[in-house]
Amino acid sequence: MDGYGGKILRINVSTGETNVEKVTEEMIKKYLGGDGFAVKLLYETVPKGTEPYAPENAVIITPGVLTGAPLPTSGKVLFCTKSPLTATISESVMGGSIGAELKYAGYDAVVITGKAEKPSYLFINDDDVKVVTCEELWRKNTREADEILKKKLGADVKVASIGVAGENLVRYAGIDSEERQSGRGGLGAVLGSKRIKAIAVRGTKGLDIHDPVKAMDLVKKWQKVMVTSGAFKDDTKYGTGEFLEWMNAERGAFPTRNFQEGVFNEREKINPYYWAPKYSKKNKGCYTCIKPCGKLFTIKEGPYAGTKVDGIEYETLYSLGSACGNADIEAVARANELCDLYGLDTISTGVTIGFVMELYERGILNEVEIGFKLPFGKSEAVPQLVEMIAHRRRIGDLMAEGVKRMAEKIGKGAERYAVHVKGMEPPAYDVRGIKGMALAFMTSPRGACHLKSGAYALELTGKFWKFSGVDRFSAENKGYEIKEMEDFMTVYDSLGVCKFSRGFFLIQEFPEILETMTGVKFTEGELLEIGERANNIKRLFNAREGITRKDCLLPPRITEDPIPEGVSKGSYVTVEEMNAMLDDYFRARGWNNEGIPTKEKLEDLEIEDMA
């Protein structure tokens, strides 16, 4: 099957038993690949009420349809599970080469269930698949695990691994591969619970391309478009942090000090305009990315000498920076490196640290409980707390639970300051001043998230794709907008194309690209319907787990505290606006007002048998 690996691999790591089935044409037309495959497989594999750390939970790995194909920026892979942080379906997409390597080994999906008796790794060597006991890997960091497995299995294998945070079941532990991460939602902890330290893949079969000559023409065409664009200059020079200054000065929506403010006054110290020329000498790109936004950040002297990290991304400049009031870029870099080595999501980690800082300043947690004084801006405490969280040492043990569970355990009104949706700590958008994104935080299946809709670009600039004149301070007409953006982005996650290319490849470009690579014809409408179908299944999964309307609601910081200064001063989302936006969204989706997909909608999407 051109462009596809062609097979789904299931492996039970309790027994080592494997099962391979073929990807059918019907599955391709209905689910496309990547995200579409993952949600279908998770829904069918994980029974209702499964505990996230139970052997019955699954970690599903799906490269997209275009992952491994020659199209520039099409190298992504998606990891999916029932999350220990949110108890919802949770997916996280990473770059690196491991997704492409899985395709080259012949797999469009890998479904991992069970629990190994001893620390092990999974080795997928083309058709040869096995679970290998390897206790020497346990307690190693992700960089060491990569090195050990390459020495053992050959330098050409691609490795994804967890760090000690995953082993210690930190609820927001992630997975690392080639210094890129599936960070969000605790996938690393689920692998840790299965005692699977790493997944190593060698795929030597390659990928058949339907029309190789035209494929090369498309490579040349899109390369030219990308290289001559403004985005190319910004991405390659400064990376994703490029719009940090704009988010502060022009939009006043850069969350600061645990979402108390929307402007970080010391931002010039963490702005890549300042640090990229000083600390970064080269770019780092994901598989097939010719406009790399990654930066190799190195520190040569001082207290953090020896730090080397692929970053620092926009989200991390916020989470380990502004969210903690931390303006020391070297401390941010070191904390980022530690998160990567220990396998921690930088967003949840940083927001959790910022939350404890606010509790300290408000007297809810004291110096004795924390172990030291912890006001906002205490830079050196940030990498120190990353260590403590990963190893669950002292206060780090509590922090490893995430802000929602922490607040419940601490009591004393701590919940008032815990910023999360469905238990997921939010990314770098002060949604009090970006109301469509506030709705997107509510509706994302995995909790507060910017990527399931990607609507921030539309909301902040007022236009994208078929939308224009969008007002970020208004709560009107946001339901249809977010629904459409979610379906659009789900197509991206099914294709395996980087979301930072969404300005280049609008949905209408993909029918030609898909036919060239796979020979399968899709219309733009069919692609968006595949996105809609996947989003309905995600909602069905969450509904089956008992996630209701009230679990979608925003925290008090968003609905009660106006942004105190800057361009967005005074803006917040009222409770009425919150409920109206949610109603509007459920209507646009064809769901009832509890957010349950109607029978008619499921029939339209030909998934009525799933309800």
Next chain:
Amino acid sequence: MKIIMAYPERCAGCRECQVVCSLTHTGTVNPHKSGVNIVKRGVDIDLPVVCVHGNGCNLECISACPENAISQNDGVVTIDHEKCTGCGECIKACPYGAIQIAGGLAYSCDLCGGVPECIRVCTQGGIRYAEADAEYVKNVYRIIREG
């Protein structure tokens, strides 16, 4: 002569060069069947490894091949797939690991008749089609030789 020269201090490690090399030579995408291979170590090393066509090596592959499948014409080393049996002797002999084997055949850089496709997609300057420099080659591939 000009060869593909590697500049690891600029290579971002995206491997698009490997992808298009295999696409244009085999009609499929298979980085294991590519004449260029990006070796990654830790966070900081992305090293494009490509055949140096005798500039900085002693053409060990040619002497090692029991089938006489590897030859050098006008400076360009090529592997004759009619003769290659995939025995892997060339891979053991190459001091830089610039030959790969997949599907029972060996693959290495043939310079695309003087218009290398890999160069076309490199936006970072990690590889360049430039005048061969044996001393530079020996230096840049030191980490491969030393393991």
